[in-house]
Structure formats: C-alpha cells, structure tokens
Amino acid sequence: MPSPCLLPVLALAVCMVGAAEFMLSPMLAPLADAFATTPARASGLISAYALSYALAAPLMGWFSDRAGRRRVLLAALLLFALDGIALTLVPTLHAAMALRILGGLAAAATIPTVFALIADLVPPARQAGAMGGVMLGMTAGIAAGPAVAGVLADGFGWRAPFLVTAGGCLAALLAGCHVLPRNLPRSGDCQEKSRNIPASSGILLPLIAKGAWNGSAVAAYVLAGEVLRLRYGLGVPGVGAALSVFGLGLAVGNLLAGRASQCFAREESVLIVATALVAVALTLFTTGVLGLPGSLGCLLAWGAALGIAAPSSTAILARRAGAAKGQILAVSESINNLAVLMLMPVAASSLAVHGTVPAALLVGGCCLAGVALAVADRRMTA
Structure with a gap:
C-alpha cells in the first residue's frame, strides 16, 4: 500500500x-x-x-x-x-x-x-x-x-x-x-505487459472524446468573463467574483469524484453523465436564458461536473493504457491543449461578431460531440 x-x-x-x-x-x-x-x-x-x-x-x-x-x-x-x-x-x-x-x-x-x-x-x-x-x-x-x-x-x-x-x-x-x-x-516488466495487453485497446475514441468535451469546456470558461461583462455590465471585480463560483464547483467536483464512481457500475457511465451536465450547463450559461443568478448556478454546476469528469476520464485512460499509461495520459494532455488552442480563436471571433448564441452553439456542440463519442465508446466496450 x-x-x-x-x-x-x-x-x-x-x-x-x-x-x-x-x-x-x-x-x-x-x-x-x-x-x-x-x-x-x-x-x-x-x-x-x-x-x-x-x-x-x-x-x-x-x-x-x-x-x-x-x-x-x-x-x-x-x-x-x-x-x-x-x-x-x-x-x-x-x-x-x-x-x-x-x-x-x-x-x-x-x-x-x-x-x-x-x-x-x-x-x-x-x-x-x-x-x-x-x-x-x-x-x-x-x-x-x-x-x-x-x-x-x-x-x-x-x-x-x-x-x-x-x-x-x-x-x-x-x-x-x-x-x-x-x-x-x-512498462518493460513482462508481468505488467502480460497483465495489461487486453486493456490497452480502446484508447483512441476516449482520447478524442476528452479533447472535444474538455477543450470546449475550457475554451468556454476562458470566454466566460467576457460573456458576463457584455451581458450584465459587470466590472473587473464583479467578473472575478462570478468566475470564482466555477472554481468552487470544480473543487466540489474533485471531492465528489470518488463518491460518484461508487454510484455507477462502470466509470464510463460516470463520465457520460458528468460530461452531459457540462454540455448543458455551459450552453445555458453562454446563451444567458436564466439571468444572472441562473448563470452563476450554471457556472457552479459546470465546474462541479468537470471536476468529476476529469478524474473519471483519467482513470479510464490509465486502465486501458496498461503499461503505456504514462504516454497515453501525456498524449491526452497534448490533445486537450491543442483542442483549446484551435477552438478558442473561433469561439472568441464568433462571440465578438455574432454574439453569445452562436458562440454557445459552437462550444456546446463540440462538448455534445464529445459526449456522443463517450456514449459510443461505452457501447463498444460493454
């Protein structure tokens, strides 16, 4: 131990x-x-x-x-x-x-x-x-x-x-x-290799799925301050205080990750529920249909769901990677960062030129695509 x-x-x-x-x-x-x-x-x-x-x-x-x-x-x-x-x-x-x-x-x-x-x-x-x-x-x-x-x-x-x-x-x-x-x-140990060869399959789909839902969630968060400023006229202190709600939710989600895993038979099910909540919360926040109190609630739910989804996804990738878990988890980090770098300019431009609704459809659609890939992966590995 x-x-x-x-x-x-x-x-x-x-x-x-x-x-x-x-x-x-x-x-x-x-x-x-x-x-x-x-x-x-x-x-x-x-x-x-x-x-x-x-x-x-x-x-x-x-x-x-x-x-x-x-x-x-x-x-x-x-x-x-x-x-x-x-x-x-x-x-x-x-x-x-x-x-x-x-x-x-x-x-x-x-x-x-x-x-x-x-x-x-x-x-x-x-x-x-x-x-x-x-x-x-x-x-x-x-x-x-x-x-x-x-x-x-x-x-x-x-x-x-x-x-x-x-x-x-x-x-x-x-x-x-x-x-x-x-x-x-x-990873060169024979025992480790022999035990994990079957688990090393099924890596590509969850890697792409994580890039989609995590990249869109992070990109949307980076834009969240500008959304709050434009919609509600908040100043810098107000925006900072509002965004701190997301950090609180993220911490709560991290703490609840283990308990969430105990509520489902498979970690893949935890991931699907959490990422679906991320998609719904960030879309509702970006469109602003719920007003300022509702937007703060969306930030809290969004952060909490992401705080559960991230460790669940990491545990799934590590289990399936077997002896190559270090490399696979590192590749996942790179895909996440590259997804943010590609999505951010497009989402920021959409927000500046067309407003919040097209930006919401963009980041929400990318996140839902990640959820759909997670569902497909869950069915393939059932």
Whole structure:
C-alpha cells in the first residue's frame, strides 16, 4: 500500500504546476517593466510555456514509462524549481522565454507521471477518488495562483511568485524522496505487459472524446468573463467574483469524484453523465436564458461536473493504457491543449461578431460531440 502522505505530496506537485501556468496573467505589466518590453510581448512567456508543454508531453510520458516514474517525477520537480529560481536572475526577455520552455518540459513530465503513479499504486476501485483528490491540488493552484501571484508581485516584486513556486517544488521534491516507492514497476516488466495487453485497446475514441468535451469546456470558461461583462455590465471585480463560483464547483467536483464512481457500475457511465451536465450547463450559461443568478448556478454546476469528469476520464485512460499509461495520459494532455488552442480563436471571433448564441452553439456542440463519442465508446466496450 502507498504511504498515506503520497497523495498530498502529489497534490502539492500538481498545485505548483497549475499555479505556474496561470500566475503570469496579473504580472504582465511588472514583467514588461523588468525586461524593458511591452505587456503584449511579455505574454510570450505564457505562450512559450504552453506550447512547450503541449509538444513535449507525449515524449515525457513515454520516457516516464521506461525510465521509471519516481526518477522522472523527482527530476521534473528539481528542474521546475531550478527554472523558477533562474527566471529571477536572467536579464532579458528571450532568456526568460527559453527558461519558460524548460518549465513547460518539467510540467509536461510532472502531470502525466503523477496520474500514472496513482494508477500504478492505487486499486482500480479507488483510482477516480484518488485522482480527484490530487486534481484538487491543481484546481487550487489554477484558482489561487493568479491572485496570490498578484499580491506577491505587488508587495515584494515580480520575482517573488517564481521563488514561491520554486520553493513549493523543492518541498514536494524532498517529501517525494521519502514517500515515493523505490520498487515501482516499469512498462518493460513482462508481468505488467502480460497483465495489461487486453486493456490497452480502446484508447483512441476516449482520447478524442476528452479533447472535444474538455477543450470546449475550457475554451468556454476562458470566454466566460467576457460573456458576463457584455451581458450584465459587470466590472473587473464583479467578473472575478462570478468566475470564482466555477472554481468552487470544480473543487466540489474533485471531492465528489470518488463518491460518484461508487454510484455507477462502470466509470464510463460516470463520465457520460458528468460530461452531459457540462454540455448543458455551459450552453445555458453562454446563451444567458436564466439571468444572472441562473448563470452563476450554471457556472457552479459546470465546474462541479468537470471536476468529476476529469478524474473519471483519467482513470479510464490509465486502465486501458496498461503499461503505456504514462504516454497515453501525456498524449491526452497534448490533445486537450491543442483542442483549446484551435477552438478558442473561433469561439472568441464568433462571440465578438455574432454574439453569445452562436458562440454557445459552437462550444456546446463540440462538448455534445464529445459526449456522443463517450456514449459510443461505452457501447463498444460493454
């Protein structure tokens, strides 16, 4: 049995990754001043990180399957910490962007390795709950990262958020050295291969389905602030407060993931119900037919359903991937990011030119397509 401290340590690791990915949003102006550039060019730090993450994830997942998850995760946390410290020392924007590429590589190794570790060490019946608990750490990093980074940057300078995330990674590294088992199986082990060959089929359909429903859900959330501003005339504080409801729902969903798995005979059924709720909630929110209180309720339901769907989908992919779970989970991360990158410009343009209803039909239709693929997968694997 894994150490009882294992899941909190893994949650801390993914919390730092989530915070590092989103914390630059309120820091673009001080970063632009520090590197003598414009905020628009400073936003290249975000793009460099995200693109490196998306492109490197499959390779890092493959590497974790073969080099050993403990070794890869500890090395990734060390690289992440050193990258954050080095960012506070470089003199130019180009050097900072190069370091953010390294940070993206470290994140690409961390996330799939963490969830592959859970699949390796936690019994199948408890995997969705364990993954939901660890995803709660990522949710906390994504939700609190920008706010905390803004406070730190304002009070102590732009270097402070990078040093804090570096310190968090070092803490996770030191704790991981003690709680991560040293005798983890590798994908090259014959026993692991023979046990999981039948489970490795049926991967493509759930990968595409997740890209559709997760990509549309994330893209719609990115646009949610603009929808609230246009429809209800909310200012920046009002929009921020309204969007925090989504984060609350996401955290609740992460906590309920294990209980939801116990209510259904198969994890695939949990996924279908959760993603269908995501599709309905985001469509109702974007069309605005329920007014402001109803829109806030939709944000809450949308976040909660997504918080259940994500660990359920991850558990399904890990089970079916067998010995290649690290690589498959990494490919899933890349597909999710690429889906968001492709859908976002189209949805944003539709919102600006044609209004909320066409944008709702676009993101809602993509999400429903993902649900339909999940239903088809459930029937094929019955």
